[in-house]
Amino acid sequence: MWACASATRRNSRGLEAPANYRLSDALLELGKCFLPAIDTTDAVKWMGNRPATPDSLPVIDASPRVPSVVYAFGHGHLGLTQSATTAALVADVLAKRTPRGPLTPYSISRFDT
Secondary structure, three states, X not given: OOEEOOOOEOHXXXXXXXXXXXHHHHXXXXXXXXXXXXXXXXXXXXXXXXXXXXXXXXEEEEOOOOOOOEEEEOOHHHHHHHHHHHHHHHHHHHOOOOOOXXXXXXXXXXXXX
């Protein structure tokens, strides 16, 4: 079975907003230009919500409860773009090295109330 999950609902539309497959349908048609033999007969469309934070910044931080667990989420539409930098920062946190940049803006504790 082939799944086409190339687009997601944006949180700004609300959690109950119906799925809009217009973008994923367009991307699938474009993809057929590069993969003309692709068989989508049993394809299943799926769409989910993007993880997002209230301030639109990702969380990149060690868990305060389990320091060997490192959070790296909430990149919105920039996850792939920021993946290499995030991976380097996560490696710094796990290796207990001084990070390549300040992590305070990305701390999970910024949401403590």
